[in-house]
Amino acid sequence: MKDHKHQKEISKGFKKYEQVSKASFKFFSAVDKLKINLQSEIVPVIDSLNRVLVFDFKSPLDVPPFKRAAMDGYAVISKNTTGASQTNPALLKMIGRLNAGEKSGLKVRPGTAMAIATGAKMPKGADSVAMVENTSADSDRVQIFKQVEYGKNVAHVGEDVQKGQILIKKGTLLTSQDIAIMSSVGVNKIPVYRKPRVAIFSTGNELVEPGSRLTESSIYESNRYMLSSLVKESGGEVVDLGICPDDKKSIQRRLKSALCYDIVIISGGTSVGSKDFVPEVINETGRPGVIVHGIAMRPGSPTALSIINKTPIISAPGYPVSAYFAFFTFARPLIMKLLKTSDSHVTTIDAIITKTLKLHQGMRTFLRVKLDKKKQGNNFKHYAEPISATGASLLSTLTKSNGFAILDNKSIIKKGERIQVITMRQVGGLD
Amino acid sequence: MKDHKHQKEISKGFKKYEQVSKASFKFFSAVDKLKINLQSEIVPVIDSLNRVLVFDFKSPLDVPPFKRAAMDGYAVISKNTTGASQTNPALLKMIGRLNAGEKSGLKVRPGTAMAIATGAKMPKGADSVAMVENTSADSDRVQIFKQVEYGKNVAHVGEDVQKGQILIKKGTLLTSQDIAIMSSVGVNKIPVYRKPRVAIFSTGNELVEPGSRLTESSIYESNRYMLSSLVKESGGEVVDLGICPDDKKSIQRRLKSALCYDIVIISGGTSVGSKDFVPEVINETGRPGVIVHGIAMRPGSPTALSIINKTPIISAPGYPVSAYFAFFTFARPLIMKLLKTSDSHVTTIDAIITKTLKLHQGMRTFLRVKLDKKKQGNNFKHYAEPISATGASLLSTLTKSNGFAILDNKSIIKKGERIQVITMRQVGGLD
Numbered sequence: 126m127k128d129h130k131h132q133k134e135i136s137k138g139f140k141k142y143e144q145v146s147k148a149s150f151k152f153f154s155a156v157d158k159l160k161i162n163l164q165s166e167i168v169p170v171i172d173s174l175n176r177v178l179v180f181d182f183k184s185p186l187d188v189p190p191f192k193r194a195a196m197d198g199y200a201v202i203s204k205n206t207t208g209a210s211q212t213n214p215a216l217l218k219m220i221g222r223l224n225a226g227e228k229s230g231l232k233v234r235p236g237t238a239m240a241i242a243t244g245a246k247m248p249k250g251a252d253s254v255a256m257v258e259n260t261s262a263d264s265d266r267v268q269i270f271k272q273v274e275y276g277k278n279v280a281h282v283g284e285d286v287q288k289g290q291i292l293i294k295k296g297t298l299l300t301s302q303d304i305a306i307m308s309s310v311g312v313n314k315i316p317v318y319r320k321p322r323v324a325i326f327s328t329g330n331e332l333v334e335p336g337s338r339l340t341e342s343s344i345y346e347s348n349r350y351m352l353s354s355l356v357k358e359s360g361g362e363v364v365d366l367g368i369c370p371d372d373k374k375s376i377q378r379r380l381k382s383a384l385c386y387d388i389v390i391i392s393g394g395t396s397v398g399s400k401d402f403v404p405e406v407i408n409e410t411g412r413p414g415v416i417v418h419g420i421a422m423r424p425g426s427p428t429a430l431s432i433i434n435k436t437p438i439i440s441a442p443g444y445p446v447s448a449y450f451a452f453f454t455f456a457r458p459l460i461m462k463l464l465k466t467s468d469s470h471v472t473t474i475d476a477i478i479t480k481t482l483k484l485h486q487g488m489r490t491f492l493r494v495k496l497d498k499k500k501q502g503n504n505f506k507h508y509a510e511p512i513s514a515t516g517a518s519l520l521s522t523l524t525k526s527n528g529f530a531i532l533d534n535k536s537i538i539k540k541g542e543r544i545q546v547i548t549m550r551q552v553g554g555l556d
Numbered sequence: 557m558k559d560h561k562h563q564k565e566i567s568k569g570f571k572k573y574e575q576v577s578k579a580s581f582k583f584f585s586a587v588d589k590l591k592i593n594l595q596s597e598i599v600p601v602i603d604s605l606n607r608v609l610v611f612d613f614k615s616p617l618d619v620p621p622f623k624r625a626a627m628d629g630y631a632v633i634s635k636n637t638t639g640a641s642q643t644n645p646a647l648l649k650m651i652g653r654l655n656a657g658e659k660s661g662l663k664v665r666p667g668t669a670m671a672i673a674t675g676a677k678m679p680k681g682a683d684s685v686a687m688v689e690n691t692s693a694d695s696d697r698v699q700i701f702k703q704v705e706y707g708k709n710v711a712h713v714g715e716d717v718q719k720g721q722i723l724i725k726k727g728t729l730l731t732s733q734d735i736a737i738m739s740s741v742g743v744n745k746i747p748v749y750r751k752p753r754v755a756i757f758s759t760g761n762e763l764v765e766p767g768s769r770l771t772e773s774s775i776y777e778s779n780r781y782m783l784s785s786l787v788k789e790s791g792g793e794v795v796d797l798g799i800c801p802d803d804k805k806s807i808q809r810r811l812k813s814a815l816c817y818d819i820v821i822i823s824g825g826t827s828v829g830s831k832d833f834v835p836e837v838i839n840e841t842g843r844p845g846v847i848v849h850g851i852a853m854r855p856g857s858p859t860a861l862s863i864i865n866k867t868p869i870i871s872a873p874g875y876p877v878s879a880y881f882a883f884f885t886f887a888r889p890l891i892m893k894l895l896k897t898s899d900s901h902v903t904t905i906d907a908i909i910t911k912t913l914k915l916h917q918g919m920r921t922f923l924r925v926k927l928d929k930k931k932q933g934n935n936f937k938h939y940a941e942p943i944s945a946t947g948a949s950l951l952s953t954l955t956k957s958n959g960f961a962i963l964d965n966k967s968i969i970k971k972g973e974r975i976q977v978i979t980m981r982q983v984g985g986l987d
Binding site for chain 1: 601620622626628657689724734739744745761766767770827876880899905935954981
């Protein structure tokens with residue numbers, strides 16, 4: 126337990142920063158022990174985009190469910206076309222026409238053919254389809270100008286999907302393709318995890334809501350809006366608890382009202398100033414309290430990770446860039462953990478850095494960069510121009526960038542080195 | 557205008573396929589001439605994620621709006637700390653305390669200091685902040701153990717954002733960072749383009765809605781569900797017009813009811829079968845009608861691009877994989893064009909193909925691949941394992957892939973060649 130003496134110590138700055146990997150390990154192991162289980166909920170497949178599938182989705186049927194024509198043309202017995210050519214076509218009697226969705230009692234017997242549309246069920250007797258492009262027909266006869274192989278242009282039962290086959294694994298963040306394949310096997314409702322409810326509030330007497338009048342010495346709130354959007358993008362549901370004044374009683378009241386949600390994110394009040402009460406209030410509110418406070422990352426070092434009872438709490442620093450990377454490093458993986466998914470929407474791009482930079486050794490640096498795609502011969506190379514490695518308070522370093530690199534344990538990074546950049550917005554168009 | 561004779565020709569297969577670039581040029585130039593102008597709508601900034609900004613967003617104010625402390629510590633006159641060290645600290649009289657959001661009438665005069673929190677407005681007289689880590693204080697005195705440079709730890713007016721500066725360009729697809737910076741300059745409502753309304757219907761007597769009973773010779777509808785999700789992901793609003801029977805009258809009725817929307821997407825009925833009425837119906841319904849029909853792409857060659865009056869119409873083939881790439885190639889850029897944005901959410905990754913493949917020369921091939929990220933020394937390389945270059949009817953070729961490559965004018969692609977892969981779902985995690 127933290128005592129008064131310890132609080133005094135941290136009010137003089139962080140004694141020690143925990144490495145990001147160690148902080149994550151401590152926090153996420155503690156979260157694991159809580160065994161948080163989000164309920165699942167049944168949603169229409171059409172509304173399941175970007176939701177997380179609860180179970181392995183197995184196909185209840187074969188696709189196609191019957192043998193069907195894969196091309197427009199004539200259902201034939203392949204050996205009736207043996208040797209057929211432009212100058213010596215096979216001549217077959219036309220016994221009817223089958224469109225998709227229709228069925229026929231007629232059977233294709235030797236010397237006959239049936240006109241058939243793509244997707245129509247193959248009539249009995251026929252084993253293949255002569256493509257319409259290689260035929261000429263009048264109302265009761267068809268000429269076939271090209272020999273048709275056995276089974277040609279026929280889609281077989283289960284060719285696309287077999288009954289019982291796992292089509293989508295549990296934990297998948299569902300895409301349009303997944304929605305298509307679930308529909309194609311006749312399923313219109315599926316269980317997905319309920320979205321984790323993430324309560325967010327900001328602390329700070331200096332904060333004023335955008336849209337209202339700015340008073341002297343106050344600034345506009347922005348973190349809560351950014352964090353809310355990030356929560357939505359990461360698959361969570363936002364519960365907005367507003368701005369809380371900088372006093373212990375108010376913070377404790379607000380915190381208590383937040384503990385009924387799945388995750389709490391608090392912006393501000395987590396550094397070493399005399400008004401930075403958040404970690405102290407957390408420890409006074411419940412157990413186990415603060416797990417890690419002070420993390421070897423820049424921006425974001427004042428981040429605190431806590432648990433009260435069954436609720437994980439992420440205290441993001443008040444500086445917006447710090448809050449962004451605290452979210453990325455801890456809140457996003459936490460939401461994904463609750464959703465039991467490893468799909469994260471994150472794309473990394475291999476890029477070449479355009480400048481030499483000194484870094485703070487022993488810290489994880491989130492280097493904001495501007496990625497640029499350049500053609501080199503037939504290929505493309507990405508170049509990363511550093512925008513900022515510091516400037517935690519400068520939101521503009523985030524909006525001017527379109528990606529960031531995570532640089533660990535390096536005191537320097539040299540021009541021309543390759544880095545992995547995580548994209549934050551569209552990078553170049555298609556060709 | 558297309559006449560009966562021409563219809564007869566295409567019912568025997570496409571005479572000629574238009575190259576994708578030429579088809580795009582024809583279609584999009586015709587769309588440009590329509591001068592479609594989506595109205596803008598005012599939305600709360602917090603709800604503007606992934607919407608498209610109508611104008612250049614200029615800051616109405618400086619951020620920070622006043623000179624403020626960038627660190628917790630003591631506001632001092634820097635020259636009062638000259639030569640200060642651990643053994644020879646500067647001793648200053650403490651005249652008060654300033655928290656963020658507070659203001660003070662007190663002035664820091666030579667020999668005095670004021671305790672100050674990060675974000676608090678700098679008091680008059682002080683020019684810099686001594687970090688709390690380098691000080692020791694009791695109630696009325698503070699010792700400074702390290703010389704403070706002029707201006708140190710002070711954030712200046714407009715350091716982050718200057719009044720009048722363009723912060724976000726028009727046409728930007730808004731991100732969380734954009735939401736943060738708009739909030740930080742006090743703006744809570746902004747104009748974005750109204751979402752284009754995209755009417756979608758499928759044609760096909762063989763189609764049955766998922767969730768209902770499959771009858772003999774019928775299959776489940778999946779394209780409409782996939783296309784709807786793709787429209788939503790691309791920033792459009794879906795108007796679902798259901799499944800339409802395969803007869804000219806029904807299709808024409810459905811088409812007419814769709815023309816009041818911004819875009820129409822029709823799935824199916826666009827190939828060369830006897831029931832493929834869509835292009836014919838379009839030409840009979842209004843002018844200019846079909847602009848391109850039959851495109852040199854695989855899958856997706858039966859795609860038709862049309863306009864009736866002021867409404868662009870994309871006829872996607874009934875095969876789901878074809879419909880996916882028809883959407884990607886024409887519908888997505890069309891939605892983006894209406895939204896006047898070039899941000900497209902698309903990320904391309906440079907990858908090495910793991911197998912030699914023969915391709916259909918003169919056609920654009922959409923090669924579905926499975927991307928795999930492998931560590932090589934300190935870097936990563938992506939490998940692309942081909943899943944399928946054909947199989948337009950096999951939805952499973954889409955769900956098994958996590959990306960696709962666009963291959964133009966190649967008859968062969970060899971193992972080890974580099975390709976640009978467009979990601980369709982999460983590729984590998986972070987390290």
